[in-house]
């Protein structure tokens with residue numbers, strides 16, 4: 001058995017992948033384990049959900065991303081348990097992997113705040129599968145509206161509700177409005193896709209509530225121009241096949257909507273809860289592990305927790321947001337700390353997050369951005385968004401493909417991936433039971 005220091009990384013998302021890359025030239029053996037065989041660029045999932053990009057354009061096989069990294073092997077597997085004293089991780093297929101240093105980066109999942117039954121009618125946007133389900137729902141809704149004779153039913157099929165007015169909700173609403181106003185404009189005969197009603201509901205009183213107020217208002221105004229309305233200060237109390245019920249300051253309201261999308265919250269991965277339990281680590285309300293300033297778990301200096309799973313704070317005590325930059329920087333930091341230890345160098349300084357700002361895109365060629373405290377909006381902010389997203393898409397091949405795709409769509413208003421995949425025909429029967437025959441349309 002070799003004496004080389006064994007680093008195991010769980011999760012090949014932003015945190016895990018950046019940790020692996022930072023260990024490229026280190027005198028260690030790296031094993032990266034993910035339950036998926038690809039790295040997913042989650043910030044562009046909404047473009048898959050709205051037919052702009054195909055899943056393959058925002059995902060890159062982990063094995064190929066790391067193929068040139070000779071000290072690293074990639075394993076397909078799902079971590080389900082850990083024995084922190086024996087320094088061993090247990091995988092779902094009952095095999096065990098031993099480590100000298102462990103980096104836990106298994107990310108977050110959608111949270112329905114105790115109402116998991118809502119997931120059936122209001123899918124969330126976290127995986128490729130969910131993105132294609134949403135794409136199906138959106139395109140299918142227009143198809144159904146075209147076939148409805150009852151005006152109320154037609155309106156319900158043309159009503160789209162997004163729960164959550166954070167960046168994901170705002171980006172989805174903008175893209176949906178573009179589909180209705182431009183992409184599908186000439187494609188239907190019985191309905192006008194431009195008549196679609198798009199609502200974004202949030203408990204906070206404004207969209208993008210973590211952004212500066214002026215940018216929130218700009219984002220809301222841009223959405224309104226596109227035909228999407230943000231309703232703040234509302235709490236959703238039910239999501240079902242027919243629509244959404246929510247509580248406002250004036251009482252309960254109901255919106256009949258056949259398409260509901262959940263973009264309202266996240267919680268940690270199941271594996272993270274298991275790590276917290278086994279290591280008796282303290283967690284915050286969302287289940288994130290309260291880590292030491294060097295991102296390790298108290299009493300376990302060999303276990304790093306990074307990205308969406310770590311309840312780390314800024315020097316002033318405010319929690320770090322669940323964004324890609326925090327995960328990437330945390331991954332690189334954990335890797336450097338391990339290298340210092342292996343090479344016998346003095347301890348690394350505490351982790352400091354370098355906040356470059358926030359960006360949200362609103363439809364075609366509009367965005368709001370807070371870059372190093374400078375607030376920009378409109379086309380300029382969109383150009384910044386474009387540049388940053390192309391820069392960070394992992395695989396060079398995807399970068400070129402995505403750029404070509406966006407360029408083409410920008411000029412034509414088209415959307416290349418407008419496919420309804422899955423079981424559209426059976427959905428139509430289950431959907432309402434009130435279909436008119438296609439012959440009458």
Ligand SMILES: Cc1cc2nc3c(=O)[nH]c(=O)nc-3n(C[C@H](O)[C@H](O)[C@H](O)COP(=O)(O)OP(=O)(O)OC[C@H]3O[C@@H](n4cnc5c(N)ncnc54)[C@H](O)[C@@H]3O)c2cc1C
Nearest residue numbers: 011013014015035042043079106107307308322323324327
């Ligand atoms: C729709 C959407 C839009 C977003 N937009 C933005 C944005 O515009 N800007 C931004 O900065 N951030 C954005 N984010 C947030 C950002 O994507 C996350 O903060 C970031 O991905 C967190 O990185 P991570 O490494 O902690 O987890 P992830 O990137 O989620 O990676 C976790 C990995 O762990 C794997 N995994 C999970 N459980 C297990 C297990 N038990 N065993 C093995 N593998 C496992 C998963 O397959 C996955 O590959 C967005 C997120 C979503 C969902």
